Amino acid sequence: MKLIHLSDLHLGKRVNEFSMIEDQKYILNEILRIIDEEAPDGVLLAGDLYDRPVPSAEAVQLFDRFLTQLAERKIPMYAISGNHDSVERIAFGSQIMSSSGICMSPVYDGKTEKYCLTDSYGEVWIHLLPFVRPATVRHGLEGEEEVDEIRTYQEAVQAAVAHMEIDKRHRNVLIAHQFVVGAMRCDSEEISVGGIDQVEADVFRDFDYVALGHIHSPQNVGSEHIRYCGTPLKYSFSEAGQQKSATVVELLEKGNLKIREIPLRPLRDMRKLKGTYMEITSLSGYQDTNTEDYVQITLTDEEDIVDGMQKLRTIYPNLMKLEYDNRRTRENQEIAGTETVKRKSELEYFEEFFELQNNQPMNEEQRKYSEDLIRKIQEVK
């Protein structure tokens, strides 16, 4: 059983005010080319299909085209909604389209959809868990005994998984969109300060493969069979050094798994350049590169270049960011640096504020109350 695992398309995304739609169109075509070469038995799409709950009309058209081309190829696709997607909008037409092999997660109501594929080793069950928050699961499981105790993401995912029907004699694949403890983040993800959205990898022990979305760098978490495939495109300069890829999962007999990464080559790369203005603008410095790439340039000249952005764009039309690394900025950085070394939790920020206002630290009761409140706010947003 060969499956292609993708996630975090973020269709319609803008990066530093540049629309990515053309790059996304290109990479979806590349993915289709890979699908034609690999001839998988199914495609898994682990959430954040769009960048916003209400995507632009052109993003909707682009995704429609991709789904239609998969349906024409008769390759089943299994997709879930991520934290960037509107569950109700993603669910539109899901029941009708599932008969054509396009299976999208419905709104979570305590049950999850599962689909069966078979090969010579037997059945493979694909379980679809859309992105859930504690409140989503509490609402979905309303009326059951333990519901009120679901307060953390860990408890939410645990409860959702506990309510799935998993026949452990067969192979089981889960598609999910959550933050698993230990995963390495980068700048383009939506970060939950304080890490309250973390889920232990152990929650997924009953699955033979977990196709994850949410984190933008391709990586295994904890074990080989729990994996983020990453975005198909670089969405921030913190990803400049990454090789984006599609993950190919081959499920052999139960317990035996093969994983491969197929590199994805973008229309335009995202790169960081550093040097003096003279170096950056010298023909020998750029003549064998794709100057259409999205670039961040760090100039090391001591004096700022007048109209630098404009001048550099004559060579690099898609210059996204211009920075300086010289005595002036290094001094600024050092001051800012000490402040941001540690990422504070919302509670810590609030504690500081409280102390500033009241000239005394919070007591235990106040801390507990604030912590609960912050958690509640986090859940409903």
Add this chain to the structure above:
Amino acid sequence: MKLIHLSDLHLGKRVNEFSMIEDQKYILNEILRIIDEEAPDGVLLAGDLYDRPVPSAEAVQLFDRFLTQLAERKIPMYAISGNHDSVERIAFGSQIMSSSGICMSPVYDGKTEKYCLTDSYGEVWIHLLPFVRPATVRHGLEGEEEVDEIRTYQEAVQAAVAHMEIDKRHRNVLIAHQFVVGAMRCDSEEISVGGIDQVEADVFRDFDYVALGHIHSPQNVGSEHIRYCGTPLKYSFSEAGQQKSATVVELLEKGNLKIREIPLRPLRDMRKLKGTYMEITSLSGYQDTNTEDYVQITLTDEEDIVDGMQKLRTIYPNLMKLEYDNRRTRENQEIAGTETVKRKSELEYFEEFFELQNNQPMNEEQRKYSEDLIRKIQEVK
């Protein structure tokens, strides 16, 4: 061949700040009940499925539920986008869903979709023309000779119809969403000042039945076989006296048509009440009525009732509008009345403004220029 013709659902609409979603859910269930009784060969949905290009999540869910229930019944549905809909959003999944008999108009690209149904008399072709503006058709037909001459709605629809493949030996049904000359409007429609969006009924001469949407009152236009079925619910008090309905069209042998209206009974009616405060609030006046209806009350008392809205809502919780008809308001009305007798076109308003600014009327060249400009603005909005 029995078809049920519906239009202008406007799912997600708010009327005087009241959400209609519960009423819409109820009426869609009523429509499904009628469909079960009538067992039609198909359902025609002539545009304005939603009230806004970006409908609310609950409106999307409601429409999804309706489509899913039709698909389960294996009754094909043919829908087009109206001026309130986003063509790209409506088109999402259209190709995939069409294999399940849910056929939605794609973005207009110079071609229109058609579907074939058959009965003992032979073939019936259902043609889907989404709402088009002159600019839509020009864009769709780009590269063809006469394109630049498409400036009016009449020319746009004419060109779009001319590009359809209509085999006149068979029966042909068109679903369209345009304003046909002679149709009677009401307050809840989006009005194009000056009537530049008008289309002559003669454009549709090659069709055996034209299922129209756009106008909210059920009515034939010009001939029996060109018809607006109207909204399933009342969306303004100007429609209070109307009986809303679904239209049943039976196509017998070519040239022979039977049309019936099936009354739609809403969860809550929309009614106008008029009388003194004493009359309106006397038990005998309302005891046999549904006080949950959406009402507009016109009080005839000479003195305004203190906190009238609040007091009347204890009896009529869904009171939408409170007006007075007494000496005070009649005098105001008379003054306002003379001003609004005639609906002016945008050009006329602009001419008045021009004269005010320049102390002289427009000359012919200026009028021509303004007219062109207004038309262009109308098209792109």
